[in-house]
Amino acid sequence: MSASNENIKDMIGQQYKDGFVTDVESDSFAAGLNEDVIRALSAIKKEPEFLLEWRLEAYRHWLTMEHPEWAFVEFPKIDFQEISYYSAPKSMADGPQSLDEVDPKLIDTYNKLGIPLEEQMRLAGVAVDAVFDSVSVATTFKEKLYEAGVIFCSFSEAVKEHPELIKQYLGTVVSQYDNFYAALNAAVFSDGSFVYIPKGVRCPMELSTYFRINAANTGQFERTLIVAEEGSHVSYLEGCTAPMRDENQLHAAVVELVILKDAEIKYSTVQNWYPGDENGLGGIYNFVTKRAECRGDNAKVSWTQVETGSAITWKYPSVILRGDHSVGEFYSVALTNNYQQADTGTKMIHLGKNTSSTIISKGISAGHGQNTYRGLVKIGRKAENARNFTQCDSLLMGDQCGAHTFPYIETKQPSATIEHEASTSKISEDQLFYCMQRGISAEDAVSMIVNGFCKEVFKELPMEFAVEAQALLGISLEGSVG
Amino acid sequence: MLKIENLHVRVEGKDILKGINLEINAGEVHAIMGPNGSGKSTLSYILAGREGYEITQGSISFHGKDLLEMSVEERAWAGVFLAFQYPVEVPGVSNIYMLKAALNGIRKHKGEPELDAMDFIASVKSKMKDLDMDEKFLYRAVNEGFSGGEKKRNEILQMSVLEPTLCVLDETDSGLDIDALKIVSDGINRLRDPARAFVLVTHYQRLLDYIKPDFVHVLANGKIVKSGGAELALELEDQGYSWLEDKKAS
Ligand SMILES: Nc1ncnc2c1ncn2[C@@H]1O[C@H](COP(=O)(O)OP(=O)(O)O)[C@@H](O)[C@H]1O
Ligand SMILES: [Mg+2]
Numbered sequence: 001m002s003a004s005n006e007n008i009k010d011m012i013g014q015q016y017k018d019g020f021v022t023d024v025e026s027d028s029f030a031a032g033l034n035e036d037v038i039r040a041l042s043a044i045k046k047e048p049e050f051l052l053e054w055r056l057e058a059y060r061h062w063l064t065m066e067h068p069e070w071a072f073v074e075f076p077k078i079d080f081q082e083i084s085y086y087s088a089p090k091s092m093a094d095g096p097q098s099l100d101e102v103d104p105k106l107i108d109t110y111n112k113l114g115i116p117l118e119e120q121m122r123l124a125g126v127a128v129d130a131v132f133d134s135v136s137v138a139t140t141f142k143e144k145l146y147e148a149g150v151i152f153c154s155f156s157e158a159v160k161e162h163p164e165l166i167k168q169y170l171g172t173v174v175s176q177y178d179n180f181y182a183a184l185n186a187a188v189f190s191d192g193s194f195v196y197i198p199k200g201v202r203c204p205m206e207l208s209t210y211f212r213i214n215a216a217n218t219g220q221f222e223r224t225l226i227v228a229e230e231g232s233h234v235s236y237l238e239g240c241t242a243p244m245r246d247e248n249q250l251h252a253a254v255v256e257l258v259i260l261k262d263a264e265i266k267y268s269t270v271q272n273w274y275p276g277d278e279n280g281l282g283g284i285y286n287f288v289t290k291r292a293e294c295r296g297d298n299a300k301v302s303w304t305q306v307e308t309g310s311a312i313t314w315k316y317p318s319v320i321l322r323g324d325h326s327v328g329e330f331y332s333v334a335l336t337n338n339y340q341q342a343d344t345g346t347k348m349i350h351l352g353k354n355t356s357s358t359i360i361s362k363g364i365s366a367g368h369g370q371n372t373y374r375g376l377v378k379i380g381r382k383a384e385n386a387r388n389f390t391q392c393d394s395l396l397m398g399d400q401c402g403a404h405t406f407p408y409i410e411t412k413q414p415s416a417t418i419e420h421e422a423s424t425s426k427i428s429e430d431q432l433f434y435c436m437q438r439g440i441s442a443e444d445a446v447s448m449i450v451n452g453f454c455k456e457v458f459k460e461l462p463m464e465f466a467v468e469a470q471a472l473l474g475i476s477l478e479g480s481v482g
Numbered sequence: 483m484l485k486i487e488n489l490h491v492r493v494e495g496k497d498i499l500k501g502i503n504l505e506i507n508a509g510e511v512h513a514i515m516g517p518n519g520s521g522k523s524t525l526s527y528i529l530a531g532r533e534g535y536e537i538t539q540g541s542i543s544f545h546g547k548d549l550l551e552m553s554v555e556e557r558a559w560a561g562v563f564l565a566f567q568y569p570v571e572v573p574g575v576s577n578i579y580m581l582k583a584a585l586n587g588i589r590k591h592k593g594e595p596e597l598d599a600m601d602f603i604a605s606v607k608s609k610m611k612d613l614d615m616d617e618k619f620l621y622r623a624v625n626e627g628f629s630g631g632e633k634k635r636n637e638i639l640q641m642s643v644l645e646p647t648l649c650v651l652d653e654t655d656s657g658l659d660i661d662a663l664k665i666v667s668d669g670i671n672r673l674r675d676p677a678r679a680f681v682l683v684t685h686y687q688r689l690l691d692y693i694k695p696d697f698v699h700v701l702a703n704g705k706i707v708k709s710g711g712a713e714l715a716l717e718l719e720d721q722g723y724s725w726l727e728d729k730k731a732s
Contacts, residue, residue: 429533434570437530438584438640439558439591448583452574452623 018272021243022109022214026133028087031217033080035059038187041086045156045190048163051170058176058186065180071343072372072404073312075248075285083250085188087215088135099138106130106137115210115239126237127152129193129209131222136191141205148204150234151196155223158194165196169227173256173293173320181252182289185221189254192222197232197263206462208237211251213273213284219250226256228263230296235266237465244274246282248311253288261296261323266304268461270469273309278367280339283311290317294326294352302329303346304460306469311340316374318347321355321383328357331457333469336369336401345375345406350386350416359390362454365401372404377418379411387417394424395453483508483679484529484549484648489540491521491528491704498524500704502540508647509676513690513715514683516701517723522683523567525701526652529681530564531557544648558584559591563646565637567653567683572624577636580624581606581643588644609642613669630657638669649673650681655689667692687719 029037038059042052067077091103099107099117110117110130117130117138127141129152136154145152151162159166176186193209213220228234251273257265267290276283286309292301303317319328330346348357363371377388394403405422427449435445451458458466484506491499498521506512516522528535529542531554542549544560552560572580586596607617613635625633634654641649651670655663670680670693682689690698690712698714699706702723708714 428570430570431572433530433532433554434566435572435580435584436554437558437562437564438580439555439587439644440580440583441555441587444583444587448575448580449572452572455574 018113018274020112022105024103024105024214025090026087026215027090027093028084028215028218031082031084033083033085033188037085041188041190044086045159047159050163050167051159054171054176055187058183059188061177062180062183062187065183068180071314072370072374072406073314073341073343075312075341078250078285080184082217084215084218085221086190087133087218089132089137092132092135092137102138106132109212109214110137110210113210113212126206126208129154129207131191131193131209131211133190133213133215133218133220136193145203145205145207149198149201150203151194152207153194155189155192155194155225158225162194162196165227166194166225169225169256169258171256173258173291174254174289179289181287182254185223185252185254185289188219189221189223192224192253193226194224195226195234195236197226197228197234199229200231201229202232203234206235206237208239210239213249213251214243216245217247217249219252221251222253224253224255225258226265226267227258228260228265228299230260231262232260233264235462236268237462238267238269239272244277244282248276248283248285250285250287251310253290255288255290255317257292257301259292259294259296259299259301259326262298263296264300265292266302266462267292267317268465269303269305269307270461270465271305271307271309271313274311275309275340276311276338278338280311280368283340284309286310286313286315288315290315291320292318292328293320294323294328294355296326297323297352298325298327299323300327300329302331302460304331304457305333305344306457306461306465307332307334307342307344310342313340313342313344315344316346318349319357320349320351321357321386322351323355324352325354326352327355329460330357330359330361331460332361333364333454333457334362334371335364335366336371337366339368341370343372343374345373347376347378348388349376349378349380350383350388350413351380353382353384354386355383356387357389359388359392360456361390361392362457363392363394363403364397364450364453365394365403366397367401369401370404371402372406374406374408376408376410378409379413379416379418381412383413383416385415385417386413388419390418390420392420392422393453394422395450396424396426483545485543487541489525489528489542490538491524492536492538493524493534497538498704499528502701502704502706504699504706506648506679506681508679509674510697511674511680511682511693511695513695513698514681514701515685515687515698515715515718515723518685520701521704522685522701523652526564526567526650526681526683529557529648529650530554530562555587558644558646559588561647563641563644563649565634565641565649565651565654567656569625569628569633569637571626573626575624576621577624578603578606578620581640584640585643606639606643609639612642612672613639614665615639631659631662634658634666635662635669638666642669642673645673647678648681649678650683652683653685654682655684655686663689664692687715690715
């Protein structure tokens with residue numbers, strides 16, 4: 001292998017920085033899954049009857065479902081009876097009322113991750129919901145947001161405080177029967193975030209949820225629901241990390257977005273779950289269902305994701321474009337290194353007239369990484385003048401990795417315009433040599449080139465996240481001048 | 483400044499350079515001419531440190547140091563600049579970003595602080611003006627979609643921003659129309675300095691109408707077969723390369 005390939009390897013193969021374990025006493029369920037586990041979970045959360053019923057329906061349906069095998073990923077069969085479905089720090093049992101009552105070890109965990117929970121420490125523009133294993137530890141700026149009419153709290157709290165909203169919207173975008181992992185999530189989800197933006201409100205700050213898996217042998221099953229009422233606007237960010245462990249851990253989340261007339265949601269993810277070691281040992285299985293529905297005319301949603309972590313990523317943030325003139329966007333960077341596998345993409349389902357969607361996918365494969373783009377563009381009978389533009393670019397580093405593209409198109413409307421562009425490239429020795437001849441070090445040159453490759457996606461991220469994403473790829477910010 | 487002694491280079495089992503000797507002092511301009519395939523680009527790449535060449539004999543010293551021991555970046559930091567015959571495209575990376583990364587890389591290794599962003603942009607813009615380049619090129623991806631002439635001008639822009647001491651220009655004149663050739667030559671002439679040396683690699687003599695060399699060397703079949711003053715270029719213009727090659731062969 002040539003020197004520059006070594007450089008690429010070193011660059012991409014940086015140490016996982018967030019792999020520490022927080023030493024807290026936890027209340028965890030014994031491993032195993034049955035109706036009693038679900039009843040116990042629901043009881044801890046003091047949930048209303050309707051929600052328990054909904055979970056049980058999901059569970060009973062899940063029992064009849066087969067594990068899906070169509071993704072381009074390989075892993076040993078998961079034994080769902082070996083997973084613990086609930087784990088929460090003991091100190092959270094009495095439900096601390098304010099941050100002062102939260103175990104300092106938990107606050108410290110987030111400090112280490114660069115997410116201080118004290119409001120005065122936070123960058124003023126971002127509110128955070130911090131989820132630790134199965135519970136939300138704290139949500140910042142709740143009061144300030146409430147003044148603007150915005151509800152931002154943990155899912156458990158929303159179930160208690162706003163059951164009518166939960167009842168109205170839960171499962172309306174991703175039903176409790178939707179797919180194998182979505183049904184499992186519906187049965188056992190433990191916490192997550194809830195956001196409600198009332199009519200005409202532009203959320204005064206960025207909202208974010210930070211997911212942390214800490215306990216061993218547990219699964220994290222969170223559920224996020226965001227409702228943007230008519231004419232409202234919100235930008236939401238999501239980050240995730242986990243300790244380094246030799247065992248694989250399951251993370252099966254569901255995210256539902258409801259966007260009404262003239263409303264807009266920007267949803268950004270920087271996913272950095274532990275990816276496993278260089279031999280493919282350990283790491284998170286990240287099997288996620290994310291879907292948005294543009295219910296009203298002119299509704300707009302964009303999914304932006306930077307997926308660098310997880311042993312396996314399997315997710316397709318999708319948009320149902322029901323309202324006329326509604327707009328769906330998907331911007332994705334997925335990096336797989338060592339033995340990581342990613343099968344990710346999107347579904348754009350055009351139902352309304354003049355709906356449009358944009359898909360920009362950038363896959364980077366290094367080491368033995370396997371990177372698959374899988375996307376569906378579906379144009380319904382009534383979706384006159386629907387438009388889609390898809391661009392899938394793959395960047396390969398080395399010759400052991402793979403990039404695969406599966407674009408599916410189904411159209412029942414002759415007036416639709418669908419464009420698809422795809423490319424596969426390697427970081428060329430010529431590019432590296434050229435940059436290095438100009439005095440740019442090998443690592444900086446690689447990160448500059450990778451950064452350039454991802455630019456169209458990074459520019460969609462909120463500034464703060466763009467910085468984090470670039471740092472994650474070992475990339476110094478392509479500055480404000482660029 | 484630069485001393486090449488008995489340099490032999492092999493590429494993929496084939497001997498390309500077969501004993502080059504060349505000494506270049508600060509302030510001098512050397513033209514290296516020769517037919518296609520004679521090894522001009524190979525020599526340029528060797529100076530810049532490109533991989534894939536086997537140096538079977540000889541040595542190169544630069545400011546008294548062993549150039550062949552230095553990595554590509556180290557050579558750049560030490561003041562070696564290669565204007566590429568075929569400048570490389572770097573999609574998604576803006577020209578200004580790359581210039582800044584390059585200059586700061588070099589400054590860092592000289593122990594100098596990073597340049598103030600405003601001063602930097604102002605100085606780049608004034609250099610672009612000299613090269614008759616539109617400011618919009620600053621924000622375009624490096625060389626992507628540039629015409630041949632625009633790419634060559636961009637090389638000279640980089641050279642004038644980075645202020646190297648040894649400028650190797652590989653066929654910078656090819657692909658330029660007469661107006662562009664004049665602009666580029668003026669750009670190069672502006673950089674002439676008692677502390678700086680130039681190696682102009684060219685197939686044609688016309689560049690030398692604009693940039694008067696102190697020495698002209700003719701490279702054929704991997705060797706310098708003739709050296710002389712500026713007048714040698716004119717002789718070549720009249721007679722072509724074949725008389726030299728024939729002489730060598732006989
Ligand atoms: N990477 C390479 N692999 C094989 N042959 C090469 C390579 N690079 C250069 N050559 C050969 O070396 C000779 C000199 O090439 P080059 O230095 O590009 O000449 P010039 O620039 O004078 O036209 C040519 O015969 C060319 O085919
Ligand atoms: Mg050449």
